[in-house]
Amino acid sequence: MPLLLTVVTAVLLTACAGAESGPASGGATPPARPTPTATSSPTPSSTRPSSPTASPTPSTAAEITEAVTQWYEYGGGTAMVSLIEEAEKAQSGRAGEEEEFALVILDFSGLDEALDTARLFGSIPDPKTQKTWSAAIERLDEGAREVLASAPEGRTFQSPAEAGQALRGWNTFDEGLKNLKKTVARLDRAFGLKPPSDPWEKG
Numbered sequence: 001m002p003l004l005l006t007v008v009t010a011v012l013l014t015a016c017a018g019a020e021s022g023p024a025s026g027g028a029t030p031p032a033r034p035t036p037t038a039t040s041s042p043t044p045s046s047t048r049p050s051s052p053t054a055s056p057t058p059s060t061a062a063e064i065t066e067a068v069t070q071w072y073e074y075g076g077g078t079a080m081v082s083l084i085e086e087a088e089k090a091q092s093g094r095a096g097e098e099e100e101f102a103l104v105i106l107d108f109s110g111l112d113e114a115l116d117t118a119r120l121f122g123s124i125p126d127p128k129t130q131k132t133w134s135a136a137i138e139r140l141d142e143g144a145r146e147v148l149a150s151a152p153e154g155r156t157f158q159s160p161a162e163a164g165q166a167l168r169g170w171n172t173f174d175e176g177l178k179n180l181k182k183t184v185a186r187l188d189r190a191f192g193l194k195p196p197s198d199p200w201e202k203g
Contacts (some may be wrong), residue, residue, distance in 0.1 A: 045185050058125055065191055067125035072193045076121045080133075080183070083198040086114040087140055087177060093147075093168055105153060108144045126186070129186050136179035143173030 058067040073082075093106040118137055124130040146169030150162045158166065181200075188194040 003115070004178060022162075058135070064126050068129065068187070068191050069193065071121065071124055072187065072191075076124065077187075077193065077195065079118045081195050081199045083111075083114040083118050083136075084184070086110040087173075087180065090144065090173075105146060108148065110145065111140065111144055123176055124183075126190070129183060132179045132186065136143050136176050136183055137175030139179060141171055141176075143169045143171070145169075146172060153189040 058064045076171050090108050090111045093104045095104050115137060124133050148163035148169075150158065150169060152158050152162055154179070
């Protein structure tokens with residue numbers, strides 16, 4: 001799916017899963033063949049090499065804080081800031097509600113790359129923070145795809161149905177932004193982790 005499209009969007013103010021061998025042939029009975037002796041399969045050694053031991057999941061408050069800090073300082077924080085900035089840029093393709101018709105450019109290429117990078121850093125090792133973080137990634141991706149899918153093919157103007165689809169997509173996108181803000185707030189409040197400058201101000 002292309003990540004950069006130009007459309008004229010109509011703004012809507014409301015949201016619109018074998019058998020035994022056969023009998024011997026007549027005649028002399030051939031001498032009986034020796035019955036093969038069943039050979040048992042070799043018994044696997046009971047001393048198999050043990051699987052590598054997985055890293056223990058942090059459980060105490062101190063362990064969780066240390067794990068989250070490592071996630072943040074070793075790239076997770078940078079990926080989060082990049083996702084915020086690209087999500088803000090993507091909204092430039094959003095028509096204002098006061099406009100009946102608006103020529104907009106849908107560009108989610110930077111957001112798509114930021115989402116891929118965010119996924120590379122895996123889960124935040126704190127269940128509450130991870131819940132909003134994963135919801136942010138999922139909703140931003142889902143919303144962007146629905147907005148792109150609303151772009152008309154072979155024409156510039158959207159139909160009312162396509163405009164409604166775009167509105168639903170942007171609403172889903174907004175849910176992603178809300179969860180992203182919750183993630184940033186919890187990292188600051190619970191772990192004292194925050195960017196050196198406010199990434200929301202750069203959008």
